[in-house]
Amino acid sequence: MSEPITEPITDSIAGPLSEVVADVLPADVPEAVIGEVIAELLPVEGPQMLSDDPVEAVAAVTELVEAATRQVFAPDPLADPAVALTDPTPAAEPADPAAAAAARAGVEIRPIDTHVDVAAAVGVLDAVFAPGAGHHFxxxxxxRNLLAAGAPALLAWIGEAPVGVVLALPGWTADGRxxxxSGPMAVLPSARGRGVSVALKLAQRAWAIERGVTEIRWTxxxxxxxxxxxxxxxxxxxxEAFLPGYEGLRDADSPTPLPYDRLLVAWHLTGEGRGAPGSARQSAPAVPADGDAPPGWAVVAGDDGLPVIDPCWAAAPAxxxxxxADISALRRDDPAAASAWQHAVGGVLREALVAGWRAGWDARGGYRLTAPTR
Known part of the structure; x- marks a missing residue:
């Protein structure tokens, strides 16, 4: 299989073939993205073989472009065929938070359903999670196999440029719901700070609600x-839970020797709030109510920058x-300090959640733990 083409396919094909490719490309498909798809589908000889016979090359390029823009087979395992026949357009919520979030972020969010979309999504994931790795994340x-299983996979676009992606898998809880x-979500650095992540998650939420899904989970x-x-x-x-060492053993060249701990979260899409943004503020307020003492710090940075644990934290109501603020930078620049923080934070979170405490996020830059009612 040939290496992916990084420059537009029209730059890598000489002569009239560039005009042919430009003629058959859909108007809304970036040439660089479709070039990667065509390179993947070409034989080992690469794109230079297309110049041997102009007539055959024109037909080959046309066929490849058509194949690249063809929809990937994607059944929907959570769709109800009977409902789809009788009510093909589910009733929308009074306000569409997904559309509003996309508009605020200045992006268009579309399902991944063609080979060109697949190439675009892979490119975004590689740029965020595996830059310079020499292999795909x-x-x-x-x-493509996830799509064939009906996976809800979404891409965020700014014009013709893919800037964000979120993947997921449909399934069922142990009791059949x-x-x-939800799986990896990635936003290119150039598109961060404008709400693309929120727009992607709300689009995922809309996909789930349309299919009667009541819960989205991720770590x-x-x-x-x-x-x-x-x-x-x-x-x-x-x-929902603290998962120590969830990613298994780290690679030998990882800057942090410990496996990363993860939190399992559930986004409940029914009942009050229906998973709408901001509902966490109601269950775990960042500012204490009038008359309440502000919570103390169970874990806080000492003068040397290392974590200090208050041994009496569990006696307080919160x-x-x-x-x-930037654990990635700390793992890169000071792995020993990063490991110390992971031990301290992970130890407290694990103890609190096992004991039934609720965990939210406080605007002051840390988790807010609330004790169960005593």
């Missing part, structure tokens, strides 16, 4: 402050757990 073949297990790095703020404070997901 998510191979195109794996993503439909469930969406995230317990040390990632930005993710915790998004998931718990902005989206209103609920922490406690805060500080988390480094």
């Amino acid at each position: 998510y191979p195109p073949s794996l993503l 439909p469930l969406v297990q 995230f790095d317990a040390m990632a402050a930005v993710n915790a703020n998004l998931n718990l404070r902005r989206l209103g997901a609920t922490v 406690a805060l757990v500080e988390v480094p």
